Amino acid sequence: MAASLKLDYAAATDEQLVSLAKGGDADAFEELVHRHRDKIYARAMIMMRNEVEAIDLSQEAWVKAWQRIHQFQGESSFATWATRIVINLCLDQIRRQKRTRAESIEQMEEETGGVERHMPVVEANPTEGLETEDVRRRIDEALGKLTEAHRTVVVLHEFEGLEYKEIARRVGISIGTVMSRLFYARRRLATLLQNLRKERSE
Numbered sequence: 001m002a003a004s005l006k007l008d009y010a011a012a013t014d015e016q017l018v019s020l021a022k023g024g025d026a027d028a029f030e031e032l033v034h035r036h037r038d039k040i041y042a043r044a045m046i047m048m049r050n051e052v053e054a055i056d057l058s059q060e061a062w063v064k065a066w067q068r069i070h071q072f073q074g075e076s077s078f079a080t081w082a083t084r085i086v087i088n089l090c091l092d093q094i095r096r097q098k099r100t101r102a103e104s105i106e107q108m109e110e111e112t113g114g115v116e117r118h119m120p121v122v123e124a125n126p127t128e129g130l131e132t133e134d135v136r137r138r139i140d141e142a143l144g145k146l147t148e149a150h151r152t153v154v155v156l157h158e159f160e161g162l163e164y165k166e167i168a169r170r171v172g173i174s175i176g177t178v179m180s181r182l183f184y185a186r187r188r189l190a191t192l193l194q195n196l197r198k199e200r201s202e
Contacts, residue, residue, distance in 0.1 A: 014078045021069050029069065033062055036079045040086050042140075047090040047155055049144050057093060061086035087160065091170055094148060142192035150185035153178055 009017065009031040020028035040061055044054040065082050072081050143151050152171060156162045157178075164182075168175045 018072060018078055029066055032078060036082055039079060040082055043083055044086050044090055046140060046143055047152060057089045058086055061089055095172060142189055145192060146185055146188055150181050153181045154185045157182055
């Protein structure tokens with residue numbers, strides 16, 4: 001009987017599992033965790049670049065997802081909803097740590113307002129066309145070489161699709177700072193991924 005129930009859970013859609021979980025079915029929620037835990041952990045790892053913190057925050061995200069399952073209205077996929085939870089937890093952790101290391105060039109440009117003069121008219125996405133399984137590891141490695149501040153705005157804008165205003169609100173910085181960090185982060189990513197682009201074009 002237990003095995004057949006497990007098979008039913010495995011065959012169910014996320015929507016069906018969410019409905020069961022809202023009714024208090026912990027096994028249905030466990031199946032959701034099993035399906036999406038790698039993605040949630042990966043997103044925490046991209047933002048924190050620390051395995052222990054990524055594990056802790058992804059586990060905390062699942063606890064909150066279970067506690068807040070009744071708040072899920074189905075406006076997005078369950079995976080997207082759970083990803084937002086772990087991103088918010090990561091942002092909270094980053095704010096608590098209050099790391100103030102910033103690149104001197106960024107500080108100089110922000111103080112003089114020079115960054116606006118260098119903002120490209122058309123903002124190219126350095127990761128465009130590279131979202132395939134065989135290159136995601138390389139993209140993650142490139143993201144890991146960015147500063148924490150730059151990596152955060154890239155993840156929120158390029159991968160989560162948030163606008164400048166929403167990023168500014170979540171991170172607690174000005175829209176101008178969001179633009180500045182995104183500009184320098186994209187330029188750095190473009191350099192890091194240049195070799196990858198060449199490999200794919202050959």
